[in-house]
Amino acid sequence: MNGTLPTDKMLIKHVAIAGNIGAGKTTLSEMLARHFGWDVHYEDTENNPYLADFYLDMKRWSFNLQVFFLSSRYLQMLRIQQGNRTVIQDRTIYEDAYIFAPNLADMGLMERRDFENYTTLFQSIISQIKPPDLMIYLRASIPTLVEHIQMRGRDYEGSISIDYLKRLNERYENWITNYGEGRLLIINVDNFDFQNSPEDSGKVLEMVQAELHGLF
Numbered sequence: 500m501n502g503t504l505p506t507d508k509m510l511i512k513h514v515a516i517a518g519n520i521g522a523g524k525t526t527l528s529e530m531l532a533r534h535f536g537w538d539v540h541y542e543d544t545e546n547n548p549y550l551a552d553f554y555l556d557m558k559r560w561s562f563n564l565q566v567f568f569l570s571s572r573y574l575q576m577l578r579i580q581q582g583n584r585t586v587i588q589d590r591t592i593y594e595d596a597y598i599f600a601p602n603l604a605d606m607g608l609m610e611r612r613d614f615e616n617y618t619t620l621f622q623s624i625i626s627q628i629k630p631p632d633l634m635i636y637l638r639a640s641i642p643t644l645v646e647h648i649q650m651r652g653r654d655y656e657g658s659i660s661i662d663y664l665k666r667l668n669e670r671y672e673n674w675i676t677n678y679g680e681g682r683l684l685i686i687n688v689d690n691f692d693f694q695n696s697p698e699d700s701g702k703v704l705e706m707v708q709a710e711l712h713g714l715f
Contacts, residue, residue: 511632511711513579515588517675518637518688519667520659521647526694527637527686527703528589534704535585540575542568542590554659561603562613568595569621576628591631593680596621598670606666630680633710638672639688641665684710 604614
């Protein structure tokens with residue numbers, strides 16, 4: 500598959516990767532981009548002015564962080580839909596709204612009025628954009644997530660608790676069970692080491708290719 504297709508034949512523009520912290524979203528995004536010739540839009544962590552502060556004081560910075568991510572991913576989706584390339588997106592706007600923001604509110608780490616304001620903004624945004632052509636959800640157990648987080652060694656992730664990851668995993672499962680925006684592929688990361696095993700990466704590529712055939 501070529502990342503550039505004639506506009507009138509462009510059936511697949513947007514493939515999105517969803518999954519908890521450490522599930523392997525960036526690794527899979529880069530692997531698929533190399534194989535299919537797609538572009539990648541990454542989660543903006545390096546240039547995020549709130550992320551490090553958030554992990555040190557979640558209650559103070561939660562609303563700022565979530566609004567930043569919401570804005571960043573909205574702009575990504577606009578660029579994807581207005582462009583002429585097939586793009587794979589590392590994390591989605593839905594995860595911000597259905598997992599991270601409500602989790603922070605329920606934990607008392609985001610003021611209820613801020614969460615309601617955020618939710619209203621999100622609903623306005625998604626009314627103006629199309630969902631991904633294909634959503635790929637990376638399902639991973641807590642031990643797998645912890646192993647991946649430790650391996651990449653980001654300083655600001657060192658304070659993430661097991662309880663926090665569990666809460667997020669529960670919300671991910673609830674969200675993906677009810678996901679009806681479009682085509683969905685679920686990959687169990689516990690069963691596929693697509694970063695280190697050529698055999699496993701080949702199997703995952705075959706799974707994605709099979710889903711893509713259904714979109715043409």
